[in-house]
Amino acid sequence: MKQQKLIMAAILLLLMIKPVLALEHVQKDGLFSMDVPEAWHWNEFPGEVVIAYPDGKDAAMDIQMVPVQHLSPADIAQRLKENSDALIKQINAHGGTLIDQKMIKVDQVDASEVDFKTGQGADAVVVTYVSFFHQGEGFKITYGSNDVKTHAVLDDVIASIKF
Numbered sequence: 001m002k003q004q005k006l007i008m009a010a011i012l013l014l015l016m017i018k019p020v021l022a023l024e025h026v027q028k029d030g031l032f033s034m035d036v037p038e039a040w041h042w043n044e045f046p047g048e049v050v051i052a053y054p055d056g057k058d059a060a061m062d063i064q065m066v067p068v069q070h071l072s073p074a075d076i077a078q079r080l081k082e083n084s085d086a087l088i089k090q091i092n093a094h095g096g097t098l099i100d101q102k103m104i105k106v107d108q109v110d111a112s113e114v115d116f117k118t119g120q121g122a123d124a125v126v127v128t129y130v131s132f133f134h135q136g137e138g139f140k141i142t143y144g145s146n147d148v149k150t151h152a153v154l155d156d157v158i159a160s161i162k163f
Contacts, residue, residue, distance in 0.1 A: 021037070021038040022035035022036060022037050022038060022156075022157075022160070023035065023036055023037075023038050024036075024160075025042045027044065027049060027065075028044055031065060031134075031135075031137060031163070032107075032134075032161050032162065032163050033161070033162050034157055034158075034160045034161045034162070035156075035157065035160035036051055036157060037054075037153060037157075039054040040052060040053060040054055040060065041053075041054075041056050047064060047065050047066060048062065048063065048064050048065065049062075049063040049065075050062055050063075051063075051143075051157070053150075060143060060145070060150070060154060061141065061142070061143035061154055061157065062141070062142045062143070063139065063140075063141045064139070064140045064141075065137045065138070065139055066137065066138045066140075067136055067137060067138075068133060068136060068137065068138045069136075070136070071133055076110065076133050077110075079133070079138075080103075080110070080111070080112040080131060080132070080133075081112070083112060083131045083140075084101055084112045084114050084131070087114050087129055088101065088114065088116075091114075091116045094118075095118075096116045096117060096118045096127075097116060097117040097118075098114070098115075098116050099115040099116055099117055099126065100113075100114070100115040101113070101114050101115075104130070106130065106132055106134075106139075106158065106161050107161050107162055107163050109132050109133075109134050109163070110132060111130050111131060111132035111139075112130070112131050112132070113128060113129070113130045114128070114129045115127070115128050115129075116129075118144075119146075122146070123146070124146060125144045125145065125146045126144055126145065126146070126148075126151055127142065127143070127144035128141075128142070128143055128144060128151070128154070128155070128158075129141070129142050130142075130158060134163055135163070141158065143157075143158075
């Protein structure tokens with residue numbers, strides 16, 4: 001009887017959760033594709049993709065792409081470390097708070113991620129900065145939100161990148 005109640009509660013909870021529908025977008029030069037929530041806006045500029053919230057005004061994610069010459073794995077590791085270190089210096093200089101610094105994979109590509117907080121209290125924004133190199137391009141992705149759920153959606157967008 002108790003097990004049946006738990007199962008029913010779990011089913012009801014799943015029915016109440018509204019899934020975020022996403023549409024796959026492909027960068028115009030074919031560098032990558034990613035799933036973006038359906039109501040959000042995808043805008044491309046030379047060397048940059050900006051994903052905006054449904055209001056169409058506020059950027060949710062900025063993806064910058066810069067051509068780079070061939071780098072060895074050691075050079076890539078060094079550049080990723082240098083990018084993270086430089087960002088952490090900026091965070092500290094501007095009163096931000098470092099939350100985490102780690103290596104991750106973006107579709108099997110080594111990447112550096114730095115999470116930090118800007119502002120205080122209700123004005124605090126958690127920002128994530130991801131950098132990596134793939135097929136002659138350097139990528140810098142920045143996104144953030146003061147809402148935990150929105151930030152989680154943005155994490156899912158990054159996790160959906162395909163090369």
